[in-house]
Amino acid sequence: MKNFSKPFSRRSFLASTTSLGALYAANKFAPLAALAQSQSLPNDPRIAQQPIVDKGFALVRKIGDGVYATISDRTKGMQTRSNGGFVVGKDSAVLIEGFQTPIGASFQVETLRSVTQVPIQAALNTHWHFDHTLGNTYYGGAGIPVWAHADAAARMTSCFLLFQKEDLAKFLAPFEKRVNEAKTDVQRQHAQSDIEGVTSLFTFAMQSVLGVPSRPLDPAKMPMKIDLGGLTVVIEFYIGHTDTDLIFRIPERNVVYAGDLLVYGQYPTNINGYPTKWRANVAKFAKFDKDTLFVPGHGQVCGQEGVALMLALFDDMADQAQKLYKAGVPVEEATERYVVPAKWKDMRQFSWGFCVGRTIEQHYAEWSGKPGPVLNY
């Protein structure tokens, strides 16, 4: 988790994050080191030890014949922010993810072109979130169709167009109120972390030209297969992190691009999630072959250990919430009282409210049958 114990000046924070230039440079408020890159890679002969290219903000590594992972390092820049990759068959290729900026998407196309000249069938988005789609405009300009869940385009426009009409101060007002009304330092730190998280999301959405997917994929028709010549991409739909989550499986190489349904070395980000269904779907990944390699939405490439960790994080949040619920602790208090276990103290959180807080609120709502005061943005 981020260290929020050192207070930062609100003015300097806003000044340094309200321009994309500052955000591209690096995230000053992510002192949590290069967690994504420092996690050790699974010991697997499919994974090349040397990346084919390392731009700082992201590197691309071969993780199987024709299969590549783009792994972001937000401490060195925010151009990609999410992970992605590409898959190259004998006849054609696909790109995975639109990243946070067109610079990120262009980096991935350039890298793909350094290994093959086969036609690119499509760029696939795992879900509609800003850090996976705001770079789609580059693909559009390059004549590469973007495929995503049928509802992804509508989710992007309804959320991001709203941000583009709003001003940041007004948008942050309810979050500032929570900071000002905090009764304890811990509560204040939690509320400040939400300001940091949503500011970064809002700023990128507000300043980006939207590139909505050009081909809606009907979840009722999944699994869907794309034949690349010798390699197949199998597209499957799992609700969880959002209601538009797709995974891309490459059965011939036993590799899965999981999007944010699976993140490694950090708490699941629950801005638009469904924690109970999400956990149940991640449990299905645990039943995939034991040697499956996963490219998570954020964090290092992992094997089944990444799936087990994600399940343990969900279970710990649910277990602690349930104890508080049974003890009659009100939901507003329960969201603040979750304790990050010592072994996970270095794990990143997008923000307290959008990892722990909202998850606990949703569990309470489920157990009581009453919808709680769900955090909104």
Ligand SMILES: [Zn+2]
């Ligand atoms: Zn996401």
